[in-house]
Amino acid sequence: MVFAVPCLLALFAAMILMRGLAAAQGTVLYWGSSGNEVSSVQQRLSQWGYYKGPVDGVYGYETFRAVQNFQRNNGLPQDGVVGRATREALGLSSPDNAPAVSRGAVTDRGDTTLLARVIEGEAADESLQGKIAVGAVILNRTKSAAFPRTISGVIFQDHAFESISNGQAYRPLTQQSIQAAQMALSGYDPTGGALFFWNPYKPVSSWIWSRNIVTQIGNHVFAR
Amino acid sequence: MRRWIIPVVIGLLALAAAGSWGYNQRLANRNLENFLNNKYQRAFFDMTAQVQNIEVLLSKSMVAADPRLDSTLLMDIRQQAAFAQSNLGQLPLNDALSGRTAKFLTQVGDYADSLSKQVGKGGSIDAKHWEALNSLYQQSMELNQELQGMQYKVAQNNFYFGELVRQVRKNLQNNPDNLAQSDFQVLDQRMQRYPALIYDGPFSEHLERTEPRDLSGLAEVGPGEAQHKALSFIDGKQGVDYQAAVTGSAEGRIPAYRVEVSPAGGSDSEKYVMDISKKGGKLVWMINSRPVGNQSIDINAARQKALDFLKNSGFGDMKATYFQRHENSATFNFAALQNGVVLYPDLIKVTVALDNGEITGAETSGYLMSHRRRDLPAAGISREQAMAELNQRLQARGGNLVLIPLGSEEEKLAYEFQGRLGEDNYLIYVNALDGREENVLKLIESPDGTLTM
Known part of the structure; x- marks a missing residue:
């Protein structure tokens, strides 16, 4: 009984971790990427004062520099690539992999x-x-x-x-x-x-x- | 000298312990009572405010000229009525005390709903509707006045509802005639005076008096013939002698004989209990409560057994719509057919035991209440035209002609499409005369069967 509690806790922690991994499998963004995800990165960086350019969804030089600056300030490797760690530090959840219409949970x-x-x-x-x-x-x-x-x-x-x-x-x-x-x-x-x-x-x-x-x-x- | 001290000290300690325990109990009890009273008061004050809103909204709807404004007001009335009814349901009143008030609130909401749908379809509030609104307005005023009076009493006495609970409980057990003393009883009697409200919604009063249409014009059968009929409905074992006996009667919407059919020398659980209509001797419902063993026949075979049963019991051409499993039984839903058009108002349910395929239950009251030969109109638009009306996001298929119930009396000829969006399935009904989308149902599939909502 005494051992059951830490065991359960460990199990919970493992489950949360696994869920975190599963959720964070977003695409990696780098110089040359474009699209909505780039826009949201640009938007967040400009809100926080790292990015001065237009929020146009194109990963160019300005975005690259902004990401590098952000990474330096947050103790991340300064590779200018938005991977999992950078995305999390930016507070952006990974893009939703779920279909637009999810299966309901209605029962009687x-x-x-x-x-x-x-x-x-x-x-x-x-x-x-x-x-x-x-x-x-x-x-x-x-x-x-x-x-x-x-x-x-x-x-x-x-x-x-x-x-x-x-x-x-x-x-x-x-x-x-x-x-x-x-x-x-x-x-x-x-x-x-x-x-x-x-x-x-x-x-x-x-x-x-x-x-x-x-x-x-x-x-x-x-x-x- | 000291000998008496010990018992006295122990006695005093015990007394003190009992006293403090009692005091704590009293505190806990009072806390709970306060908590309940507060909940009752919240519900009561909310309800008073909502009835007031209804009164104001009803009077506004009588003077508004723009149909769009009318529509908004009517939707608000409906919402306020639903809230008020929910709050009324939380008060410590039984049906004897609040039944008529609850009915008024339901009908206000329901009437506003059916009227707003008409306005939404381009209709207007004519003289007849105006009169009905006016009558509802008068009733709401009176209800409001009564509630204001009560509100004053509640505000004076925090334990008004606590006392009411005690009073109701005492009265119910001892002297039911004193029930009329309660304020709520007076209110309910006041609401009772108003004439029946007749309109198209499901809670309109004329609908409570409908007759079984399928039985109209059929001759009365005697108890002897009912027993004879009962024997023909059961799906008994070969070579077993069954005996039928009328054991009572039912005076519901479909007057019927209660007939019990049991195998000679069989146990009580093998008994079939059923209602046979006094008019025409038709099966109303039948239940056999024997325990069902493990599944040995599949759903399709069971469905065929149910279809055979319907044919042998004199119900014409029927189409299986959906089924639901419970344990080792399956209940199938059937709808009547007329020239290939599915008549959804005319429903029969048949339960089949999956251990040997025996029919263990049937329910036909929906069919008996509404089945008749319909004058079906010719479709005004083609299946393709109807399909074009659907939401383009849907992957749609199907398109059979069906008759669907709308509200309680109205029926519409419609095309039935099965639509799919993402993981979800829907049924969409498009009016076959004017192409208007009449209804959307969501299908919820579970291992036990399919549910529509």
């Missing part, structure tokens, strides 16, 4: 987990269709005008779900709850569009009995 995993939590908390002892029904009520609420529009909004609404208020929902998830959440998300709704459910054998507000009851599945009554 968060929603599935949240939904599965409430299902586990409210309907752990119900059959699969009883579990899907609880998930469907939450999804129906997101489509109803009277409720928040997101799954998290519905679930964490005050007093909406007992298992969220008392922490019952934060139990380990069972496979069936996750499956029920996935099926509810893919569109299964055994409740016919219900917005409420409750256990008729427990004391509940009489207000809720005034809703239109749709059906009963297992120990839950579903209503609109």
Whole structure:
């Protein structure tokens, strides 16, 4: 255990170093180079007072001299070439190798987990269709005008779900709850569009009995 | 003489320890309560400010003449309504206390959204819309007034919401009839008085009363026939005797019999549970919750099983659109076809167990609600013309004719293109009549299936 900490630290350091190496593989700029990267070098050098010429993207004599001066002041070899070390000293990140449009990181995993939590908390002892029904009520609420529009909004609404208020929902998830959440998300709704459910054998507000009851599945009554 | 001193000292020490522990608990409790109260107050004051903004913006939208200004104002209304609703959701109120207010906020935002889209397409705010805006304005004024009154009380009493929480909790458990005492209850009843708001957006009230179109005109079936139908839908094992029994009913959007089908002598987990519509005896949903073993058939074979199931269950020509895997089951999405045009509003989901290809679930309510023979218009522009409308950065292919739902009632004939930009895939829908780009969906591919957003 005592050794694990330095080991982990070393691993982290190695990872950071490797990442740094991977990121800094930019092109090397020298006398005769041209393009946007030269422009950004020129711009940075002129901001810092090394370069007096125009920012034209052409690596000529002026740029060469400016780079040399910069290298001397920063303890770098004065070769007049912008390599990795000089680029880093200039504070220019290497050009982005990533494509212009990167792959997104959108998933529905968060929603599935949240939904599965409430299902586990409210309907752990119900059959699969009883579990899907609880998930469907939450999804129906997101489509109803009277409720928040997101799954998290519905679930964490005050007093909406007992298992969220008392922490019952934060139990380990069972496979069936996750499956029920996935099926509810893919569109299964055994409740016919219900917005409420409750256990008729427990004391509940009489207000809720005034809703239109749709059906009963297992120990839950579903209503609109 | 000294003997009693030790127990007394120990007793005093214990008392002091318990006292300091209790005091610390009390402090921690008060800190937490303060923290919660502050959060509630922030949400409440933010909401009050946003409702005020809505009122002002609504009144402005009634006098603005330039459609561009209208469009900006309407977008602002929509944003403020969304914020206000999010803040309302954070207050310690249950649906009994805040349902109508939340609905009002949603409808204001939704109405502004649908109106701004019309204005964006070159429409203008006519007399009918003006009346609706006016009615919303009157409601927002009343809501605003109520909230101002409450704001005063909240400002006077820092623990207003803490007390409300206690009151709500007590009332819910003991005497529900006292619920009406709360300020929020009064507010909600006031909002209740207003007539239904009818327009094109998804939260318009007339949509809550739609009927299943596919079932219109079909005859009612009795429980006996429903049981008979139920047996025809299941994909049971050969040589096993199945029994069906009506065990209840469902009075949702699609009134139905609840039917359970189980194999003779089989265990409870092999049972199929389903809803059979009272009109026409069609399958509404079916779930079999048996555990599914390891995968032994591939996705294509499973898709074919699902297609066979649809054909045998009396759903006409359907096209598989996408699928999602969960564990060892796969749920396929199907859309109806009419003369080769994909009808995206008419959806059916079928779940296939990948261990033996058995159908373990189906959901047809989307289809039953909206399926009918459509009068499809002839395309006004060609596929090539539609393709020319796309963003030139996209590598596009495809171009089938499809019918897509827009909003909740509206449907548009469109060309469907699959576009690719970098690593990302998109679906783009171009209106087949006027070449307007109607919708862009992003496809998110994961090992479990493809998601559209």
